[in-house]
Amino acid sequence: MRILSSKQQIENYIETAKIRKWENEEEIEQKVRRIISDVKDKKDEALLYYTRMFDCKGICLNELRVVQEEIERAYFECEKEDGDFIDALNAAYKNIYEYHMRQKEESWFYIKNGSLLGQIIMPLEKVGIYVPGGKGAYPSTVLMNSIPAKVAGVEKIIMVTPPDKNKSISKYTLAAAKICGIDEIYKVGGAQAVAALAFGTQIIPKVDKIVGPGNIYVATAKKLLFGYVDIDSVAGPSEVMVIADESANPKYIAADLLSQAEHDPMARCILVTTSLQVAQEVSENVDKMLARFENSVAFEAIEKNGVIIVVDDLFEAAEIANIIAPEHLEICCNDAEKVLFKIRNAGAVFVGEYSPEPIGDYIAGPNHVLPTSGTASFFSPLGVYDFVKRMSLIKYSKEQFLTDAPHAINIAQKEGFLFHANSLKVRLEDV
């Protein structure tokens, strides 16, 4: 891995790393707009057309919906193949559920001069979850996206995922869906699946919000439909940053950097350390592990976006973290709390040698859907708060109205809204 240690090298790196390209994605947008329009107009017919074109030939309408029997069979096959897998999903479910229960908010009210004011929390009614498919299997995506919705009290969770060319969906994904109590599952992916959830078709219900990761077509469709439907944050290439002092274990750090690297050739793996020795040993360990695993995605990510920054002290390291705002931040230092308290911008922070990123990806409890590409300075992990909405409540008393209406009339008049003033005046006149 590249090791940067001079002030100039580090400054140059941070300058380029913090700039996010303003990408003009008009070409992809045009394609996606066309798919959205087609699905809006032709509904299921369009879904079938695009699913046949992109995913699998010859699929017919009644095969788009995954029937209960198919889910049960998948679960049974998983159990037969490896009972530990079902145990693992259940253990993860339990931890994730427990963590997210603490995010649950209650409605509140207060009374002031006889007036009642409040905030009512309501779960969303229907939510769509996009789970990538094709050759891959993503049971953890099902858990992380559906559990907060369940905890929020969402009535109906609809999952969409593209089938492989044999018209199937991974049994691992289906087993996770069964454990999470997903209400309906459809074999459809891409921009067409997002459009179907946003507008509804004959078989797929219209939802209030769409969450879950996907390729550039899925992300573009979500962005274009934002406002017609709510979406989770727009995901880009993800990153891990490790802050380490001389006490850190280079083998662990190398393994953690590579676990991020295998996601995507664009993934960024950054080590910031006060120890030149740790820097060198991490670099050696990365090379050794890369040679052993022969993973071309990880190799490319490390080559392109892997970097080790050697700094003078841990404050400088924390400062770099705050500028980069990494999705995942590991702190492997003797005095980890001192660093932690300087961190403002990160999606999730992992402290100590038994908290590698994958423990958070799969089982610890906090959500693994985290703000990527530097958006941790303003976005949050996916949570129960993403699956509720709030309504304000105002029940004014006559007494409070008499005090406040004249003020409101004054401001309304300054803004030139005479009918607003009138609505208050007609009541004052009657008193």
Added chain:
Amino acid sequence: MRILSSKQQIENYIETAKIRKWENEEEIEQKVRRIISDVKDKKDEALLYYTRMFDCKGICLNELRVVQEEIERAYFECEKEDGDFIDALNAAYKNIYEYHMRQKEESWFYIKNGSLLGQIIMPLEKVGIYVPGGKGAYPSTVLMNSIPAKVAGVEKIIMVTPPDKNKSISKYTLAAAKICGIDEIYKVGGAQAVAALAFGTQIIPKVDKIVGPGNIYVATAKKLLFGYVDIDSVAGPSEVMVIADESANPKYIAADLLSQAEHDPMARCILVTTSLQVAQEVSENVDKMLARFENSVAFEAIEKNGVIIVVDDLFEAAEIANIIAPEHLEICCNDAEKVLFKIRNAGAVFVGEYSPEPIGDYIAGPNHVLPTSGTASFFSPLGVYDFVKRMSLIKYSKEQFLTDAPHAINIAQKEGFLFHANSLKVRLEDV
């Protein structure tokens, strides 16, 4: 106003009302993309260019920033003109601050088998507030957008607002900005202001989030830049719905419908009532008030989108509200709570005869930035939660790691992420 009472009429109306057009705004987007690119590349030079072109001729760079003296002078002039206005702003500030303080959330942590898990709440660092300008004055916009940011603990609030052709900003707006403690104010509007806040220029700082209402160019710029910066929800034409039984005061309802109508010719004003007499009297009162005020915007809104629906019972009324998901919902009924408890989708609910919509617009306390155009089924009022982000914290104990790592390895392997499994295995091997 149109009065609908047959089942068929009502069904037809709801069918059209609930459909939101999928608008292909490529033409406006193209213009806005160009402005965004210009501001990103040429920064202040582009701001000056567009401000001269769209707002006022001959403005120069040092005039873009509003200096403290200009703010003080505006405040002083407001005080001289009408001391009650300053009192009104202060009264509104107090109520709004008090309500939003109840939205403040704290970080939390818990310990499980020696592991520490938690959620850290952090205010956003810098926020941009867009306030419309030109001929209008919007002091209430300043209050409603900045107070939740203040309560959240945002470090720097930057306001942008377009100048009128004499290079000035309304003194009412500036007085509100002084009361709210806005940190920096710039005379720049439109898509160029949004781009400046998203990327930063020589004089305008880059922010984490942009909130506040604006025209279609402002809204389009926000939508295109979502992800590079956070934004509030995308605003469309707004609406009020009143649910009334025979006990309601037709004069009040007419006045409230018109207060919404004067916002925008596209505004929707809907009365749903169980009483044909109330329906007729509201219609007559609307005509009378329209004749008295001669407001062409309100006239057009009522003509185009004003409707009175006569229903059999209040449950039907609540059902219609849930389908339309109005921004503002007034409940003017004897047994208002019975209706309230049926409401799922509304931005803010106003109960009883002393709670007209304008009392919420200006002074009651809850935010007047509400989800419009039916988005109340998934969006929330602007609140303190919009100005914070969350970070997850994972500090795993060795004990918990030994229990959970095998499960995580199992799931990682099923997903084909061998480097994820490796990151856990290298630690297990050392135990």
